[in-house]
Amino acid sequence: MNDRIRFEVETTIPTVHGSLRFRAYTDLVTGDLHLAIISGKPADGTLVRVHSECLTGETFGSLKCECGPQLDAALDTIVRENGIVLYLRGHEGRGIGLLNKLRAYALQEEGLDTVDANTALGLPADARDYTAAAAMLDELGVHSVRLLTNNPAKQQALIAHGIDVTERVPLEVGRTAENAAYLDTKAARMGHLLHVPSPRADDAGDRAPSSD
């Protein structure tokens, strides 16, 4: 499997979440540099988050999606419980890239939802490939995982690449008035398992309610 990725370097970085080990891998097919962010010793059964890059959500605090809070929560969780966050470059915009994601956002301003905006651009609703993620887990000696995700398709994709997903662990954070319709569309049209209710109108701008 590891004709797909090449390990480059490992270094430890102190972060607001705690001390984390960063292992960098070159994707030999796409040229992207992916990261495995690790707390504790990788082992079968470990907690894993396979996270798709989202510049707008993670760097600029976009409230259109929940990627930023999900990444923060995943890093906090692996520091607490040990585990791995695979940070996948080239997955931006569900695999259509930053420029096309911004084009899709422009169409969403005209009323299209997140699925139809991709389709209107002649692009798949989800173009992500998980081969590199599975190869990184293989390189780390991890073949069974508890997966932090709300997306059963991501679970199935990893299974199809030979990773035994023993449990799906929900990661429902970051719901706001701004992204409630987007999250509801992901649940209705993309099969995401989302149960946290939308914030009330008078909560607009607040961060996600704790849970149900």
Ligand SMILES: Nc1nc2c(ncn2[C@@H]2O[C@H](COP(=O)(O)OP(=O)(O)OP(=O)(O)O)[C@@H](O)[C@H]2O)c(=O)[nH]1
């Ligand atoms: N094309 C497109 N991509 C988006 C949009 N909103 C967020 N994204 C991208 O979607 C990716 C994250 O995928 P999501 O569908 O939010 O969630 P997921 O990774 O499938 O599922 P979880 O594991 O539950 O987070 C990131 O790369 C974001 O950049 C959008 O409206 N259009």
Ligand SMILES: [Zn+2]
């Ligand atoms: Zn995002």
